[in-house]
Amino acid sequence: MxxxxxxxxxxxxxxxxxxxxxxxxxxxxxxxxxxxxxxxxxxxxxxxxxxxxxxxxxxxxxxxxxxxxxxxxxxxxxxxxxxxxxxxxxxxxxxxxxxxxxxxxxxxxxxxxxxxxxxxxxxxxxxxxxxxxxxxxxxxxxxxFMRRFDAGYQQLRALIASGEYGAPLFLHCAHRNATTPPNFSSEMLMLDSVVHEVDVVRYLTGEEVVAIRVIAPRSTTSAPDGLQDPQFVIMETESGVLVDVEIFVNTTFGYEVRTELVAEKGQARIGLPGGFEGGMVTQSGRGWGGSIPKDFKERFGAAYDVEFQRWIDAVRAGTNVDGPGVWDGYAAAAVCAAGVQSLKTGERVVIDLGPRP
Amino acid sequence: MxxxxxxxxxxxxxxxxxxxxxxxxxxxxxxxxxxxxxxxxxxxxxxxxxxxxxxxxxxxxxxxxxxxxxxxxxxxxxxxxxxxxxxxxxxxxxxxxxxxxxxxxxxxxxxxxxxxxxxxxxxxxxxxxxxxxxxxxxxxxxxxFMRRFDAGYQQLRALIASGEYGAPLFLHCAHRNATTPPNFSSEMLMLDSVVHEVDVVRYLTGEEVVAIRVIAPRSTTSAPDGLQDPQFVIMETESGVLVDVEIFVNTTFGYEVRTELVAEKGQARIGLPGGFEGGMVTQSGRGWGGSIPKDFKERFGAAYDVEFQRWIDAVRAGTNVDGPGVWDGYAAAAVCAAGVQSLKTGERVVIDLGPRP
Amino acid sequence: MxxxxxxxxxxxxxxxxxxxxxxxxxxxxxxxxxxxxxxxxxxxxxxxxxxxxxxxxxxxxxxxxxxxxxxxxxxxxxxxxxxxxxxxxxxxxxxxxxxxxxxxxxxxxxxxxxxxxxxxxxxxxxxxxxxxxxxxxxxxxxxxFMRRFDAGYQQLRALIASGEYGAPLFLHCAHRNATTPPNFSSEMLMLDSVVHEVDVVRYLTGEEVVAIRVIAPRSTTSAPDGLQDPQFVIMETESGVLVDVEIFVNTTFGYEVRTELVAEKGQARIGLPGGFEGGMVTQSGRGWGGSIPKDFKERFGAAYDVEFQRWIDAVRAGTNVDGPGVWDGYAAAAVCAAGVQSLKTGERVVIDLGPRP
Amino acid sequence: MxxxxxxxxxxxxxxxxxxxxxxxxxxxxxxxxxxxxxxxxxxxxxxxxxxxxxxxxxxxxxxxxxxxxxxxxxxxxxxxxxxxxxxxxxxxxxxxxxxxxxxxxxxxxxxxxxxxxxxxxxxxxxxxxxxxxxxxxxxxxxxxFMRRFDAGYQQLRALIASGEYGAPLFLHCAHRNATTPPNFSSEMLMLDSVVHEVDVVRYLTGEEVVAIRVIAPRSTTSAPDGLQDPQFVIMETESGVLVDVEIFVNTTFGYEVRTELVAEKGQARIGLPGGFEGGMVTQSGRGWGGSIPKDFKERFGAAYDVEFQRWIDAVRAGTNVDGPGVWDGYAAAAVCAAGVQSLKTGERVVIDLGPRP
The missing domain is CATH 3.40.50.720 (NAD(P)-binding Rossmann-like Domain)
Known part of the structure; x- marks a missing residue:
């Protein structure tokens, strides 16, 4: 209270x-x-x-x-x-x-x-x-659980919710870190890392996890002595979706998190190279691939957001101009005017900007 | 604020x-x-x-x-x-x-x-x-010119500036819109659209554009009568980088902007499907491909930013909780505890969350 | 012959x-x-x-x-x-x-x-x-077992054998068919389909399989009544490589076979879109990507093979010419001669082939 | 006669x-x-x-x-x-x-x-x-002109011929070699290399080339003195398709040949990483992507061809068995029998092959 x-x-x-x-x-x-x-x-x-x-x-x-x-x-x-x-x-x-x-x-x-x-x-x-x-x-x-705010997971969840691909059957997940901090224990692979996949499964399917099993293969020689790394985790949800998670925290390079949905009539994966922003790539009766940004807001929305934040930051810091200035605007105008002239004449047009003040 | x-x-x-x-x-x-x-x-x-x-x-x-x-x-x-x-x-x-x-x-x-x-x-x-x-x-x-704040263009610029691939020789660009608004004229392909590529060229190379030529192929039947669409624009920079731009504003679908750098010892492209955030894919003596996020900040930084903005927005609107709540935290804790038990026993462990309050 | x-x-x-x-x-x-x-x-x-x-x-x-x-x-x-x-x-x-x-x-x-x-x-x-x-x-x-003659599997095997990525830890496999013939039984997913993955595992690792476990998730509604489809198969090899196979034979579309290797210091996958011929894509400390064909023999070797087979077939059938003929050779020569002229003058050169005999 | x-x-x-x-x-x-x-x-x-x-x-x-x-x-x-x-x-x-x-x-x-x-x-x-x-x-x-027998070019030609994407407007081509042999002249970029693109254009569009223009940007420092490398070639076909070719024969690495079609209602590219066999990737109102092999013949047809050639070669050389032998067949049968047992019991089954004769 x-x-x-x-x-x-x-x-x-x-x-x-x-x-x-x-x-x-x-x-x-x-x-x-x-x-x-x-x-x-x-x-x-x-x-x-x-x-x-x-x-x-x-x-x-x-x-x-x-x-x-x-x-x-x-x-x-x-x-x-x-x-x-x-x-x-x-x-x-x-x-x-x-x-x-x-x-x-x-x-x-x-x-x-x-x-x-x-x-x-x-x-x-x-x-x-x-x-x-x-x-x-x-x-x-x-x-x-910040993955719920990642564009890829949101796209994957929307796809499942749409029902377009039928019921989900599998979620294949991988979660890989380059290295672990000192004193990282075998239990922490579950408590610190797989905990994210647990939430992802619940977020994507809207179901609770009802059973779990962990299989311990041999450990990588890159892991500290005594650390069971990697592990292979199998979960089941209420409706019977089978989830497998490769958790591997001493790959020696990079950070990778990926999830593949296998549903009755299609598949989709996020977290692999491929695809535009968010990166979801699907496979279905329509082939494999992804969607194309429909307009500049979708393609460059994030760039506008950064542009504005950096401009305000510069104004507050009193160090304007941070981004492209008037000379950039002038040069673009001069080139474009020459381009319009070339469009009309078909000839190559030379541009002379004059001295920069 | x-x-x-x-x-x-x-x-x-x-x-x-x-x-x-x-x-x-x-x-x-x-x-x-x-x-x-x-x-x-x-x-x-x-x-x-x-x-x-x-x-x-x-x-x-x-x-x-x-x-x-x-x-x-x-x-x-x-x-x-x-x-x-x-x-x-x-x-x-x-x-x-x-x-x-x-x-x-x-x-x-x-x-x-x-x-x-x-x-x-x-x-x-x-x-x-x-x-x-x-x-x-x-x-x-x-x-x-907001493309200067796009991750892909920033990666491409850094690559050129690094000198790793030698001097740039070509920039191949494409800029495609689904449709044009009414009264869009042939000149506006240059003044409204290619103007972005003009700035991109200057931003990427750090050089002025010194000549331009526009080639008008046949128009698409999807363009309004009298509109010259697409056009093919060729620019040259001070040091002799050759730039070509396909500008095509009535593709009937989608928005696509891409740039490919061809340098003396390598190439790189942005704006095509493929690659992680920013999406730059390179080709060089080391093969084709891209970099792997080095840690969770690189992979999920944007998700954290969105998470915080949405949380503050919800707090201000008095409509907390917007994101995952305590039940989600509890369910994850219960599944992970069962996972640790399975890791120790090798057995499948059933999870019972009890009734939700 | x-x-x-x-x-x-x-x-x-x-x-x-x-x-x-x-x-x-x-x-x-x-x-x-x-x-x-x-x-x-x-x-x-x-x-x-x-x-x-x-x-x-x-x-x-x-x-x-x-x-x-x-x-x-x-x-x-x-x-x-x-x-x-x-x-x-x-x-x-x-x-x-x-x-x-x-x-x-x-x-x-x-x-x-x-x-x-x-x-x-x-x-x-x-x-x-x-x-x-x-x-x-x-x-x-x-x-x-014809997969041993597939370029992708050969590349993956050579990668494992090279030792570059250290010891293999996981093989993640998926094997998907659009539909099954009538009377396909639950056992046949193993005997008819997974049998290929069994050989692939032995071929790639050079080890025998020492244990197997099959997990039966819920079946897709697209499968005939009584058919347990999909199944999830987990195998272990002599040295402890953990293999999982999603076998799913009523996806309603397409045929997909893929294998991902996870080794101590790198990963590689085949059978997904991406990559040149053979299609292996790797991830390691050098980033993700693949190799670039080193010469035209690697890139177009198969095209030469097909060209020769089709030419001999046409000769035997007495229906020469099957491929490009002398008019094609002539047209190419004319365009290239004009191109050389343009290279020297910098001007656009018009080509006139004359009437075709 | x-x-x-x-x-x-x-x-x-x-x-x-x-x-x-x-x-x-x-x-x-x-x-x-x-x-x-x-x-x-x-x-x-x-x-x-x-x-x-x-x-x-x-x-x-x-x-x-x-x-x-x-x-x-x-x-x-x-x-x-x-x-x-x-x-x-x-x-x-x-x-x-x-x-x-x-x-x-x-x-x-x-x-x-x-x-x-x-x-x-x-x-x-x-x-x-x-x-x-x-x-x-x-x-x-x-x-x-062996590219006519390459799966990618055949797919691209069939796509154009189908009319699904409307009339072709652009073909963007790149042709890159690692290095040139001694005495390679500036004219040979056209006569030896671009000659392939000339035929490709004619093959893909079914039209003659009516004009050509070559633009010479600065040369790469990796080219021998006096060699104009790269070059940029622009061709026009009878119906007005505009073709551009980047020809660059001293990239220092790899061999790359690619072609992108831009048509009124869609695009398609071959020769870039991405896609299954043949590798065509399309963009249209249906999104970007490619087709999925429809059956094992499409996915593994080439592997069967190689399997048979190598088997016959081994038989002729009297050095059978070249491929997987009876022990491989036996091991697969033993693992699959254990798999069927596991499917029925849900338990992990251990496999013992006995001594190898």
């Missing part, structure tokens, strides 16, 4: 009414290791409508350094950050074993949370959070 | 000193046709550090409608918007023939401008802006 | 000494269903050094028809064909249950056999043939 | 009646440099129905060596080979400047000729052959 009386924090009522668009959400990032620092940077420079106001970590030195980098408050106790009246919402990027306590505190404080996966490290503790949120009567916690 | 009470526009001095990060840039969009509306939406919902404060168009009804949609001011005279003290920077998306006057006014007002291409419709008028900005002594104008 | 008057069959001695190149091998095809007819056509029209001399099938009408089509003898009893003195070698394409008896007869007769897969339908009967051939002291039987 | 009285050579009458299938065509290869030797090997080992009987070259030593290698006659005067009564047909692989005389002699002798490109080195001499053959009243000469 939220007990905060702050009038500036997001109250349950204001949550229901919706924010005033002119007011950014004040966010604190808890845990500023590699992942938390990346999220802090994201909130500070890329996320419209967000204002990074604080970072918090039990490592005091690191907290102060990151706070200074972004010009925000350092709060040395994550629990204090959760109840801070100047903080509207929380990103939790601390180690997994701390998640249960922090998320429950955030639920009590009535504040929205984006919690990095895993939600918690055991089913029992996760179940406790499920029940706490259910008792609260509204959803405040989002878990960091 | 927090609110601010400042009433002064960005002064030349403040531009040099840099903005205070906590203060958003107040932007007005001039021209709110299809393109301008899309830019207004981008500034209002995606660009961190920007605040859309006004829209302006000679079409009064449209201006009022778009202003209402975004909850910002409607300014019926674009020139008034430029000098408005509550406006820090301008996006110009009005028709090309108005650009000269508006950009010159913005230069006078000392305000940063992001001007949609073309800068102006003739070399003479563009040259006038070049000189006006030069006289001002600082760069305030960016032209909307 | 000249004619010969020899009436003696290939004796064990002549086999050891080698054939005289000027003398074709006289082959009989036993079993002329779809597969046997295709093999008869292959021997009669494509295989240099072979002479189709007889066909044999228990279906007398079919035997006579096929014999007439190819202008060869019809022998109604396959056993008679095996001992016929005018027959040097045998292709066995009869149903699997007849193979044991026919192959053993051929061994007795000391004649080389190309036997369609399966060698026999049970391990016991196959073992009996192994022992009979071993007792004979020389190899006379080849089994029709 | 044929003056030969030989009764064994192919007479005009026998040509009209067609050959007896049991009798091979006796072929002599004129010119046994790299290309001629390769053709001799092809005729001796791959082409069904052909019998290599002689080789001929002005280089006496080389002629004798090649003749010995293949066990055929050495004829030191190519003109003698043409009229030799034991020779039915001729492959001409001598230098281009000798072609006119040799082809005219073959026409006189009434013998079929497969003449390597170019037919002759000038339009005038080629025209003379056209007229000589026309006077003869039947076609005896085939020119070695």
């Amino acid at each position: 939220s007990t905060t009386t702050s009038t500036t924090a997001l109250s349950p009522d204001s949550a229901r009414q919706g924010y005033d668009r002119s007011r950014p959400v004040r966010v604190a990032v808890l845990g500023v290791g590699m992942m938390g620092q990346d999220h802090a940077r994201r909130l500070a420079t890329l996320t419209a409508g967000a204002e990074l106001v604080a970072v918090s970590d039990v490592d005091v030195v690191r907290t102060d350094a990151v706070a200074a980098e972004f010009g925000v408050r350092a709060i040395h106790d994550p629990k204090a950050a959760i109840v801070d009246p100047e903080v509207d919402a929380l990103v939790i990027a601390t180690p997994g074993f701390t998640h249960e306590e922090l998320v429950l505190l955030a639920l009590e404080a009535g504040k929205p949370v984006l919690c990095e996966k895993p939600l918690t490290t055991t089913p029992e503790t996760s179940r406790r959070i499920v029940e706490a949120e259910a008792a609260l009567g509204r959803q405040l916690v989002q878990v960091g | 927090s609110t601010t009470t400042s009433t002064t526009a960005l002064s030349p001095d403040s531009a040099r000193q840099g903005y205070d990060r906590s203060r958003p840039v107040r932007v007005a969009v001039l021209g709110v046709g299809m393109m301008g509306q899309d830019h207004a939406r981008r500034l209002a919902t995606l660009t961190a550090g920007a605040e859309l404060v006004a829209v302006s168009d000679v079409d009064v009804v449209r201006t009022d409608a778009v202003a209402a949609e975004f909850g910002v001011r409607a300014i019926h005279d674009p020139k008034a918007a430029i000098v408005d003290p509550e406006v820090d920077a301008l996006v110009i998306a009005t028709p090309g023939f108005t650009h000269e006057e508006l950009v010159l006014l913005a230069l006078e007002a000392g305000k940063p401008v992001l001007c949609e291409k073309p800068l102006t419709t003739t070399p003479e008028t563009s040259r006038r802006i070049v000189e006006a900005e030069a006289a001002l002594g600082r760069q305030l104008v960016q032209v909307g | 000249s004619t010969t008057t020899s009436t003696t069959a290939l004796s064990p001695d002549s086999a050891r000494q080698g054939y005289d190149r000027s003398r074709p091998v006289r082959v009989a095809v036993l079993g002329v269903g779809m597969m046997g007819q295709d093999h008869a056509r292959r021997l009669a029209t494509l295989t240099a050094g072979a002479e189709l001399v007889a066909v044999s099938d228990v279906d007398v009408v079919r035997t006579d028809a096929v014999a007439a089509e190819f202008g060869v003898r019809a022998i109604h009893d396959p056993k008679a064909a095996i001992v016929d003195p005018e027959v040097d070698a045998l292709v066995i394409a009869t149903p699997g249950f007849t193979h044991e008896e026919l192959v053993l007869l051929a061994l007795e007769a000391g004649k080389p056999v190309l036997c369609e897969k399966p060698l026999t339908t049970t391990p016991e009967t196959s073992r009996r043939i192994v022992e009979a051939e071993a007792a004979l002291g020389r190899q006379l039987v080849q089994v029709g | 044929s003056t030969t009285t030989s009764t064994t050579a192919l007479s005009p009458d026998s040509a009209r009646q067609g050959y007896d299938r049991s009798r091979p065509v006796r072929v002599a290869v004129l010119g046994v440099g790299m290309m001629g030797q390769d053709h001799a090997r092809r005729l001796a080992t791959l082409t069904a129905g052909a019998e290599l009987v002689a080789v001929s070259d002005v280089d006496v030593v080389r002629t004798d060596a090649v003749a010995a290698e293949f066990g055929v006659r050495a004829i030191h005067d190519p003109k003698a080979a043409i009229v030799d009564p034991e020779v039915d047909a001729l492959v001409i692989a001598t230098p281009g400047f000798t072609h006119e005389e040799l082809v005219l002699l073959a026409l006189e002798a009434g013998k079929p000729v497969l003449c390597e490109k170019p037919l002759t080195t000038t339009p005038e001499t080629s025209r003379r052959i056209v007229e000589a053959e026309a006077a003869l009243g039947r076609q005896l000469v085939q020119v070695g």
Whole structure:
């Protein structure tokens, strides 16, 4: 139950009414290791409508350094950050074993949370959070299964949902990392890596996983002694979709995540080279291939987004022009005018821009 | 993006000193046709550090409608918007023939401008802006050649700049649209479409275009009567790079833009299906292919960005949870715990989540 | 391939000494269903050094028809064909249950056999043939595992053998057919289809398969009632390579066979779109991609082979010219001469071929 | 006019009646440099129905060596080979400047000729052959434009002929070699390399080329001094199809030949990585992609052809078994029997093959 009386924090009522668009959400990032620092940077420079106001970590030195980098408050106790009246919402990027306590505190404080996966490290503790949120009567916690926001997975899910290819029969998955950090254990291949595929299966099929089996082949000689790497995981969903996952975290090169759907009347794969943005390639009675962008917004939408972000960043930094300037506009105009002349005459036209001021 | 009470526009001095990060840039969009509306939406919902404060168009009804949609001011005279003290920077998306006057006014007002291409419709008028900005002594104008912000073009440019493949010899380009709007003229293939390739050539090679020739093959029967479509454009750069552009704007389907570099010791292409993000595929003495994402940031960075934007949007709208919730976190924890058990026993493990609260 | 008057069959001695190149091998095809007819056509029209001399099938009408089509003898009893003195070698394409008896007869007769897969339908009967051939002291039987002659599988095998990617860990296979013939049983997915993957695994790794497990997911609604389709097969080799095979024989469209190798330091796949001839695409520390043909022989070798076969076929049929004729040669010469002129002058040159005789 | 009285050579009458299938065509290869030797090997080992009987070259030593290698006659005067009564047909692989005389002699002798490109080195001499053959009243000469027998070009031609994509508008071609032999001149890029594209254009469109223009960009530093490499060739066909060819013969690596068709309603490309056999990839209103092999004959037809050729070669050489033997058949049978058992029980089944005899 939220007990905060702050009038500036997001109250349950204001949550229901919706924010005033002119007011950014004040966010604190808890845990500023590699992942938390990346999220802090994201909130500070890329996320419209967000204002990074604080970072918090039990490592005091690191907290102060990151706070200074972004010009925000350092709060040395994550629990204090959760109840801070100047903080509207929380990103939790601390180690997994701390998640249960922090998320429950955030639920009590009535504040929205984006919690990095895993939600918690055991089913029992996760179940406790499920029940706490259910008792609260509204959803405040989002878990960091970010593949749901990847264009490829969204395309694959839409394809399954469309029913065009009939019922799904198989999902063949591979998840490969170049190397593992020190002290990575055989269990962590499941808890740290396959956990993403578990969510992907549930997201794509809309079904729960009802059984799992792990087969341990021989290990690669590139893995540390004692680490069972790779592993082969077989899952079954409620309706009988068979899922296999090759998890291999010491390939020595690159990061690859791919999923292939095999349905009754067609197949589709993402994560392999091939295809335009999102990259889904299908096979069906119509042949193999993919769709063609229908217009420039689909093809270059991301480039427009980056263009605008970089322009605003340059304006704020007082270092305009970051992108193409007037000389570029002039040169293009001169070449195009010559092109129109050539179209009319059929002749080669020479262009002279004159001296650049 | 927090609110601010400042009433002064960005002064030349403040531009040099840099903005205070906590203060958003107040932007007005001039021209709110299809393109301008899309830019207004981008500034209002995606660009961190920007605040859309006004829209302006000679079409009064449209201006009022778009202003209402975004909850910002409607300014019926674009020139008034430029000098408005509550406006820090301008996006110009009005028709090309108005650009000269508006950009010159913005230069006078000392305000940063992001001007949609073309800068102006003739070399003479563009040259006038070049000189006006030069006289001002600082760069305030960016032209909307957004392909410079596309991952593929950036990869291609970096490859040329690296010198790894030797000097560039050819750029083979294709630019294809499904259909043209009414009244699209043969000249507009050059002025509206090939203008992008002109900038691409200059961006990729760092050289000016010194000659151009347009060859008119027969027209497609899908083009309106009198429209010369497709055209074949040949350009030469200062050092002798030969550029050919197939421009074809009534293919009847899809939007395709591609560029292939042929250099002394290798080739590279973008814009064709194939490859991971950005999609560059190379050919050289090492074979054909591309690079593999080195880590999850490269592979899923965009997904994290979207995840955060959608989470903040949901928090602001008071409609949390938008993404995966605690049940998803619990289900994943339960499946992974069963997986660890299977890894130890080698047996298939059945999962029972219990009732959902 | 000249004619010969020899009436003696290939004796064990002549086999050891080698054939005289000027003398074709006289082959009989036993079993002329779809597969046997295709093999008869292959021997009669494509295989240099072979002479189709007889066909044999228990279906007398079919035997006579096929014999007439190819202008060869019809022998109604396959056993008679095996001992016929005018027959040097045998292709066995009869149903699997007849193979044991026919192959053993051929061994007795000391004649080389190309036997369609399966060698026999049970391990016991196959073992009996192994022992009979071993007792004979020389190899006379080849089994029709034709994937060993596919460019892709050969490339994949060479890659494994090179050791460049370290030890193999996984082989992920898929084998898909559009539909099954009537009366196809659940066991036949294994005996008729997966049997190819079994040989592929042995061919690629050079190891025996030591364990197998079949998982039966739900069946596609496109499969006949009672047919378990698809199936998921997991095999293990001597050194611990884990092999999984998706076998799915009612996809409703197309025929697809693919294999992906995952080794300690790289991966490679064949059978997916992508890549030049053979189509192997690799992933390793050098990126993903493939090799580029090194010369025209590699790129167009097959085209030269077809060109020569079609030319000889036309000459034999007395219907020369089948391919490009002298007018084509003349037109090319005229265009190229004009091209050389244009290279010297830089001008467009018009070509006039004159009237065609 | 044929003056030969030989009764064994192919007479005009026998040509009209067609050959007896049991009798091979006796072929002599004129010119046994790299290309001629390769053709001799092809005729001796791959082409069904052909019998290599002689080789001929002005280089006496080389002629004798090649003749010995293949066990055929050495004829030191190519003109003698043409009229030799034991020779039915001729492959001409001598230098281009000798072609006119040799082809005219073959026409006189009434013998079929497969003449390597170019037919002759000038339009005038080629025209003379056209007229000589026309006077003869039947076609005896085939020119070695072997791309017409490449699966990709055949697919592209069929696509154009189908009219599905409307009229062709562009053909974009690239032709790249790793390096050139010594003394390769700027004219030879046209006469030796682009000559293939000239035929491709005529083959694909069924139209004559009516104009040509060559643009010379700067040369690569990898080309010998004085060699204009690369070149850019623009051709126009009767109906107005615009063809551009990048010819680049010192890329330092690999051999690449590709063609892209741009038609009114679709595009298609061959020669790039991507696609199954033949490799055509299309773009149209249905998306981008290709077709899926419809059955095992399409996917593995070439493997069957190679399997049979290698089996016959091994039988002739007396070195059977070249391919998979009975142990391979036995091992597959044992694994599959275990697989069927696993399908029934759901359990992992261990396989024991016993000792190998």
